[in-house]
Amino acid sequence: MSELRKRKLARLRELRRLHPVLLGRGVPLIGTEQLAQSMALLFRDCLENRQNKRRVLSAAELAHRLYDAGEKNAPSSPPLSCKAGCDFCCNAFVSVLAPEALLLAERLKAAKTPVEGSIDAFKARAVALRGLDQRARLSGRRVSCPILDRHLCSLHADRPLSCRKHSSFAVEACAAAFEGEEGPIPSHAGYHTIGTTVSVTFRGALKSLGYGTALYELSEAVSTILDTQDALRRWTAGEDILAGVQTDTTTPAHLTSTIEGLARAIS
Ligand code: SF4
Numbered sequence: 001m002s003e004l005r006k007r008k009l010a011r012l013r014e015l016r017r018l019h020p021v022l023l024g025r026g027v028p029l030i031g032t033e034q035l036a037q038s039m040a041l042l043f044r045d046c047l048e049n050r051q052n053k054r055r056v057l058s059a060a061e062l063a064h065r066l067y068d069a070g071e072k073n074a075p076s077s078p079p080l081s082c083k084a085g086c087d088f089c090c091n092a093f094v095s096v097l098a099p100e101a102l103l104l105a106e107r108l109k110a111a112k113t114p115v116e117g118s119i120d121a122f123k124a125r126a127v128a129l130r131g132l133d134q135r136a137r138l139s140g141r142r143v144s145c146p147i148l149d150r151h152l153c154s155l156h157a158d159r160p161l162s163c164r165k166h167s168s169f170a171v172e173a174c175a176a177a178f179e180g181e182e183g184p185i186p187s188h189a190g191y192h193t194i195g196t197t198v199s200v201t202f203r204g205a206l207k208s209l210g211y212g213t214a215l216y217e218l219s220e221a222v223s224t225i226l227d228t229q230d231a232l233r234r235w236t237a238g239e240d241i242l243a244g245v246q247t248d249t250t251t252p253a254h255l256t257s258t259i260e261g262l263a264r265a266i267s
Pocket of ligand 1: 145153154159160163
């Protein structure tokens with residue numbers, strides 16, 4: 001084994017030493033490059049665990065667990081305006097990573113009472129949203145996320161990172177955005193940071209294994225998966241079953257280069 005390879009393996013061992021800290025405490029509000037690499041490696045190890053046929057779903061669950069633990073350690077003061085039954089943000093463009101979309105599709109298939117009665121109803125609402133960007137969604141179309149059921153998220157435990165990290169200190173600002181007005185929504189910067197850290201490190205791990213790192217529009221991605229035979233196995237094997245699904249193209253350049261750097265660091 002070359003010296004370079006030996007040094008690389010020693011470095012990965014070092015990064016793995018931080019895994020128990022991450023799993024215990026979640027994502028810290030102020031991270032380091034080493035911690036970010038450790039987190040990306042945690043995702044990679046999960047995605048590479050061939051004993052687990054559902055490892056892609058486990059990786060999505062891991063992302064949500066790391067986020068939730070991090071959020072718990074950063075309580076909000078003053079309290080957020082967000083509460084059960086308030087669903088303005090569920091009318092916006094919602095983005096998901098492919099593993100998160102696969103997890104939502106699995107949960108929908110397993111649900112005893114699928115959203116508003118049937119998977120067909122989910123797909124019908126997804127068709128109504130197809131191709132609509134943020135502006136079009138908030139300009140009178142009023143077709144909410146197909147997972148929303150009577151003003152509640154019917155898959156709340158498995159909602160994607162983009163929903164988890166969304167917060168607001170002013171419900172009036174959310175209502176104004178819902179009416180199509182442009183303006184800032186005062187939100188918890190820490191929750192945004194934690195969510196972005198989890199998402200970027202997860203994408204770094206996906207990239208290091210040759211998977212795509214796109215953020216897909218939730219309803220179209222989940223519908224496509226529901227319509228695809230053997231979707232989980234095929235995506236895990238590297239087939240791009242989500243080709244053509246609308247994506248969120250707003251990832252800033254500095255995050256793209258962070259994702260690439262993480263992928264290099266853990267490969
Ligand atoms: S997944 Fe749940 S929280 Fe997110 S937009 Fe849909 S209904 Fe709302």
